[in-house]
Amino acid sequence: MELFESLKTKISGKGLKIVFPEGTDARILGAANRLNADHLITPVFIGNVQEVTDTLKARGINPEGFEIYDPNNCGRFDNMIELFVQQRKGKATAEQAKEILKDPNYFGTMLVYMGIADGMVSGAIHSTADTVRPALQIIKTKPGVKSVSGAFIMTKGRDDNEKYIFGDCAINIEPDAETLADIAYASAQTAEVFDIDPKVAMLSFSTLGSGKSDDVTKVVEATKLLKEAHPEIQADGELQFDAAFEPSVARQKAPNSPVAGKANVFIFPDIQAGNIGYKIAQRLGNFEAIGPILQGLNKPVSDLSRGCNEEDVYKLAIITAAQAM
Numbered sequence: 001m002e003l004f005e006s007l008k009t010k011i012s013g014k015g016l017k018i019v020f021p022e023g024t025d026a027r028i029l030g031a032a033n034r035l036n037a038d039h040l041i042t043p044v045f046i047g048n049v050q051e052v053t054d055t056l057k058a059r060g061i062n063p064e065g066f067e068i069y070d071p072n073n074c075g076r077f078d079n080m081i082e083l084f085v086q087q088r089k090g091k092a093t094a095e096q097a098k099e100i101l102k103d104p105n106y107f108g109t110m111l112v113y114m115g116i117a118d119g120m121v122s123g124a125i126h127s128t129a130d131t132v133r134p135a136l137q138i139i140k141t142k143p144g145v146k147s148v149s150g151a152f153i154m155t156k157g158r159d160d161n162e163k164y165i166f167g168d169c170a171i172n173i174e175p176d177a178e179t180l181a182d183i184a185y186a187s188a189q190t191a192e193v194f195d196i197d198p199k200v201a202m203l204s205f206s207t208l209g210s211g212k213s214d215d216v217t218k219v220v221e222a223t224k225l226l227k228e229a230h231p232e233i234q235a236d237g238e239l240q241f242d243a244a245f246e247p248s249v250a251r252q253k254a255p256n257s258p259v260a261g262k263a264n265v266f267i268f269p270d271i272q273a274g275n276i277g278y279k280i281a282q283r284l285g286n287f288e289a290i291g292p293i294l295q296g297l298n299k300p301v302s303d304l305s306r307g308c309n310e311e312d313v314y315k316l317a318i319i320t321a322a323q324a325m
């Protein structure tokens, strides 16, 4: 079954509500319309009800099936302020909350936090920092998870059956060894959502001691922490990408590795490598890159790249709805 077909079957007809705080963007409008028409989710838009309805109609979109919440005319706004102030634990007054919650990313995140919506997809216009900060502050991490991270499902590269997970390409700028191990574990779990049996490569510029630096030491330490905490996961590092991916290079550089040459979950040593790496695979390698899928949050919020297209929005919303189940 095609990668997204099983996720579509899972969410179809369940009425899951996904907030799109960027309802004026053509890519968001197009994707939300298709998701609604395909009975996959109920799109939730933010803004003046008449203005949003007019925007939809002007694009030839039937507003039926959409839900619209207006921060300036919302019966639950006072309750929202109260809950926000409570959750920020002394970091925002009610006065400040009233202003902050006019920001559609904060308002949308609160809809998810309050259970009015099941998930949120944003970031087609906003930067990652502005998209995810409300979720980090309000929705927070799942029990036992220290760091939220962002992974991509990379598909349809050289053939339609290829699928890999790349992480962290989005959140943790300079992860330490412990954070890197957490990212690897979360990414292995994300792999399973897509029926990938995870084989985790902890990437570096060095393979099993061929290079020396503090950065290599960090990756070695992260691999050790991952294996200690989750011996059930097949993982190895440090590995260069060619050793992790290409069997002939693996035979030369890491002949005894359980993962080299067949890795399908690639963990980058920092966000510079991860973000550059996924965009190279996407733009030069023609892979479809869907994400960043945020891992480790209490409720699903997904970021988009500002370079996304309508299909990316459509697919990321499907993943977000599936995470809500």
Ligand SMILES: CC(C)(COP(=O)(O)OP(=O)(O)OC[C@H]1O[C@@H](n2cnc3c(N)ncnc32)[C@H](O)[C@@H]1OP(=O)(O)O)[C@@H](O)C(=O)NCCC(=O)NCCS
Pocket: 091, 128, 129, 130, 132, 133, 136, 137, 141, 146, 147, 148, 149, 169, 170, 171, 172, 173, 275, 292
């Ligand atoms: C994610 C990011 C915005 C958070 O940094 P920030 O806005 O400066 O946030 P702060 O450090 O002030 O933290 C804000 C809250 O988020 C929490 N937080 C920050 N990073 C977190 C993480 N990785 N996991 C979980 N919580 C996190 C903090 O604990 C803090 O919570 P609190 O306010 O309740 O105490 C920042 O790490 C970042 O910019 N990352 C790179 C984003 C990017 O440009 N990606 C490339 C394109 S995808």
Ligand SMILES: CC(=O)OP(=O)(O)O
Pocket: 123, 126, 127, 128, 169, 170, 275, 291, 292, 304, 305, 306, 307
């Ligand atoms: C994921 C990502 O790189 O996002 P953006 O392109 O919006 O910075």
